[in-house]
Amino acid sequence: MLAAVLATSIAAAQAASPATTTIPQASLQHAAQLRDKAVADDTGYKIVESLTTEVGPRMAGSEADARAVAWAVAKFKALGYDKVWTEPVTFPKWERKSEHAQVLGDHAQPLTLTALGGSPGGTVEGEVVRFADLKSLQEAPAGSLKGKIAFIDVPMERAKDGSGYGMGSQIRGRGPSAAVKAGASAYLMRSAGTDSHRNPHTGITRFEDGLTPIPSAALSAPDAGQLSRLVALGKPIRVRVALDCGWTGEYTSQNVIGEIRGRTKPDEVVVIGGHLDSWDLGTGAIDDGAGVAIAMGAGKLIRDMKQRPARTIRVVAFANEEQGLHGGRAYALKHGADVRKHQIAAESDFGAGRIYAFSTGAPERALGAVKQIADVLAPLGIAYTPGEGGPGPDISPMAAGGLAWAALRQDGTDYFDYHHTPDDTLDKIDPKALAQNVAAYAVFAYLAADAQGDFGSEPKQVTPPRE
Amino acid sequence: MLAAVLATSIAAAQAASPATTTIPQASLQHAAQLRDKAVADDTGYKIVESLTTEVGPRMAGSEADARAVAWAVAKFKALGYDKVWTEPVTFPKWERKSEHAQVLGDHAQPLTLTALGGSPGGTVEGEVVRFADLKSLQEAPAGSLKGKIAFIDVPMERAKDGSGYGMGSQIRGRGPSAAVKAGASAYLMRSAGTDSHRNPHTGITRFEDGLTPIPSAALSAPDAGQLSRLVALGKPIRVRVALDCGWTGEYTSQNVIGEIRGRTKPDEVVVIGGHLDSWDLGTGAIDDGAGVAIAMGAGKLIRDMKQRPARTIRVVAFANEEQGLHGGRAYALKHGADVRKHQIAAESDFGAGRIYAFSTGAPERALGAVKQIADVLAPLGIAYTPGEGGPGPDISPMAAGGLAWAALRQDGTDYFDYHHTPDDTLDKIDPKALAQNVAAYAVFAYLAADAQGDFGSEPKQVTPPRE
Incomplete structure (x- = not known):
């Protein structure tokens, strides 16, 4: 959806x-x-x-x-x-090959994440800067995150009508561009999801025109909590993010239609x-x-x-x-x-x-x-x-x-x-x-x-x- | 435990x-x-x-x-x-590096699994033979699974005292040896767990003396269900299991003791x-x-x-x-x-x-x-x-x-x-x-x-x- x-x-x-x-x-x-x-x-x-x-x-x-x-x-x-027929649908093709992340240094440990759809690949190491909401990242001065990894950690609210996804999908859709504008070399977010499992949520993102896309991924909820606790220890926390993914040309699929x-x-x-x-x-x-x-x-x-x-x-x-x-x-x-x-x-x-x-x-x-x-x-x-x-x-x-x-x-x-x-x-x-x-x-x-x-x-x- | x-x-x-x-x-x-x-x-x-x-x-x-x-x-x-002190504990060291599996052929798709502790590494392709319990695999004639992958699919019962783990840990501990005896080239089991997430359960296994160990792994519960449904389609289902893991020497850790x-x-x-x-x-x-x-x-x-x-x-x-x-x-x-x-x-x-x-x-x-x-x-x-x-x-x-x-x-x-x-x-x-x-x-x-x-x-x- x-x-x-x-x-x-x-x-x-x-x-x-x-x-x-x-x-x-x-x-x-x-x-x-x-x-x-x-x-x-x-x-x-x-x-x-x-x-x-x-x-x-x-x-x-x-x-x-x-x-x-x-x-x-x-x-x-x-x-x-x-009656059954198909109608062609042509679109750019995005591929995911592999994705890994780990905390480096004294607290070395793997992090479970998944690339956001539309993310470029790349391997980035940098200090994590945590933001408690999207607005804070959007207000970060240009260049202030140079060489760093932006991380937004906002838990999503559970609701019968799914209304909590509004904020979650904004953080997924707009966070990466905000991170680029602040100079970050990668973007991480808490998954837009309501579970508590080591299964991150993917989903499409887009970069605003004129920006150079950066590797962008969602951590599972437990991993987002873990990264926030590590940052709260009060010393620099460096993370390596390695994504192999990206846009690779065009593909033509089909809408499939059947009639009674x-x-x-x-x-x-x-x-x-x-x-x-x-x-x-x-x-x-x-x-x-x-x-x-x-x-x-x-x-x-x-x-x-x-x-x-x-x-x-x-x-x-x-x-x-x-x-x-x-x-x-x-x-x-x-x-x-x-x-x-x-x-x-x-x-x-x-x-x-x-x-x-x-x-x-x-x-x-x-x-x-x-x-x-x-x-x-x-x-x-x-x-x-x-x-x-x-x-x-x-x-x-x-x-x-x-x-x-x-x-x-x-x-x-x-x-x-x-x-x-x-x-x-x-x-x-x-x-x-x-x-x-x-x-x-x-x-x-x-x-x-x-x-x-x-x-x-x-x-x-x-x-x-x-x- | x-x-x-x-x-x-x-x-x-x-x-x-x-x-x-x-x-x-x-x-x-x-x-x-x-x-x-x-x-x-x-x-x-x-x-x-x-x-x-x-x-x-x-x-x-x-x-x-x-x-x-x-x-x-x-x-x-x-x-x-x-008073705080340590006492040395020496044991053989087992390492996990990577683990992948996928269904091959018409229904190609990845499977989520994790190597059992003590499993050797290796890449195996073979047709999956499903068993509904440990006994059935133990009764499989020697050589009957030559070139095949044995798969035991037994859901674990939830219980306050954890009693359902008795059977689960038996399937983990004894299944691999039973698979070797029947000639299988790899062993898969439904995780010994009560959840329904794509997070497989590891745990130690051991091979009986004199047997040549084979790659052995646990599928997450949803993947075990998926593999059983694929097998139930009634045509041969081939799977590739690729584990990079194994015993690598000895390590000395410590019991850490504190006294009041x-x-x-x-x-x-x-x-x-x-x-x-x-x-x-x-x-x-x-x-x-x-x-x-x-x-x-x-x-x-x-x-x-x-x-x-x-x-x-x-x-x-x-x-x-x-x-x-x-x-x-x-x-x-x-x-x-x-x-x-x-x-x-x-x-x-x-x-x-x-x-x-x-x-x-x-x-x-x-x-x-x-x-x-x-x-x-x-x-x-x-x-x-x-x-x-x-x-x-x-x-x-x-x-x-x-x-x-x-x-x-x-x-x-x-x-x-x-x-x-x-x-x-x-x-x-x-x-x-x-x-x-x-x-x-x-x-x-x-x-x-x-x-x-x-x-x-x-x-x-x-x-x-x-x-």
């Missing part, structure tokens, strides 16, 4: 078609049956088990990226999707999805094998219904979300002119915890139908929370262009214990919670696709966001 | 001195004051913080082994111990202690920085009392427990003839969880005094559980020779989440639980040292145990 989540303009959409959107009673009954079947079904879990086991880690641009694309094509077909054809309006689509790429450290189970499985599984269960919904269900497994929403942007570039044929969209990219809240960016005239969907979701423990949430990351470029979005918000209390770490593995997924997610996405997609009237998708002239 | 815990013969001790052992009322009152001061005191936590931060990992024979010895000598002196001199019988000693070495992966906080800190801290609090106990408190920081009780055996070799001057002994080597039970191997005539000690411990939440427990690992060679022992049993429910892994770090210690441990050891040591009469230490002709 990228932190930047865009709120789109509901007002703009409200100006469009005046007809009130409603969902037929028969559709609501079918959706309730679909829901009850889905919560007892393991299709979603089997999909994420297959992806994380057979492909494993699948960092964008890696050898496994192509295997993941082939897996997704084959899986869509095996699940009986009517609609009964009466096959050219109109409801889009659900997740992202197919993962970071390299874990097997990308909660980020975002779960999202891919939830969407694929929901489409499969809709396919198996006695009667298809009116519109087409389009499931997208996006390429390279992690390094900059490359799949979501490529989708928006290709399909941005077709906003009107996209009924509404939702992406699952916040783990595999239970969904606890539902909302949309739909205009007033669609809120009766939205409430009808919420009523079918309610038995799953999902509250209707109008005005909250936003589109998922890969949906956000299309949403910025006017696509209506829905949010099916997951309990992320433990998401940042595992996210972007070696610990993002299949065993962290509760099969029952995953089935609840599949049920919710199936209900939402089915009812949106069978609604009479629209959810406010309407072209807007907006530049797709960067980051 | 080594699994082998010896029960000594109470009957033999019962034959000795007939006088009934008792503790004066004044001593009991002083001990209660000591207890109440200790639970609110952070001496123990500061000691383990100092050791794990300033020395960090301290594997026997490593560069940090000597730093740990110097730290212990300096710390005993800084705490005001009356007794008031009236300074030549009689009550021994408490922990082991100073750790495995290399973590910083040895719960195994066994905590034990060293509990014993050192207890002695320091006794030193600070208005009146010393009659006998001397001897605190021992044992060398190289992890690779075969080398420190405990060296102590027994040097002091075995002095069993009678050792009143009673207890070692803390099961983490930093609260003590919940107290017992001794003392004879009938001392049980009145034991019950008096138990009564002062009771407000700490410690139950008197006669007939349970045994001596700590480094005490066991002396106990086998007739030394009376006490057990202060810790809650080990989460001990095997961290033990022998990179995750054995200071943040896993609850300072309040540690203070409760210090209080219990202080009470026990003080009262045993002030008791009138003995606890049954009596020379026995027993060969110190191997393993």
